[in-house]
Amino acid sequence: MNIQVINREVIVDSIEVGGVASSSLFLIGDAEVIQLASAFDTPPESLIIGPFVPLTPKG
Numbered sequence: 001m002n003i004q005v006i007n008r009e010v011i012v013d014s015i016e017v018g019g020v021a022s023s024s025l026f027l028i029g030d031a032e033v034i035q036l037a038s039a040f041d042t043p044p045e046s047l048i049i050g051p052f053v054p055l056t057p058k059g
Contacts, residue, residue, distance in 0.1 A: 016057075 012028055
């Protein structure tokens with residue numbers, strides 16, 4: 001697979017985020033390396049999985 005990438009200027013006027021998951025990454029631009037890790041030390045029986053709560057809009 002051959003990929004040609006041409007980096008140009010990125011202009012972002014505004015961003016609206018409707019919600020954030022428990023594990024998420026939001027990136028504008030570029031990065032050479034992204035390394036994410038997490039540890040969860042709570043017992044599985046105490047985990048509560050429910051509906052996502054949306055972020056309240058500004059204004």
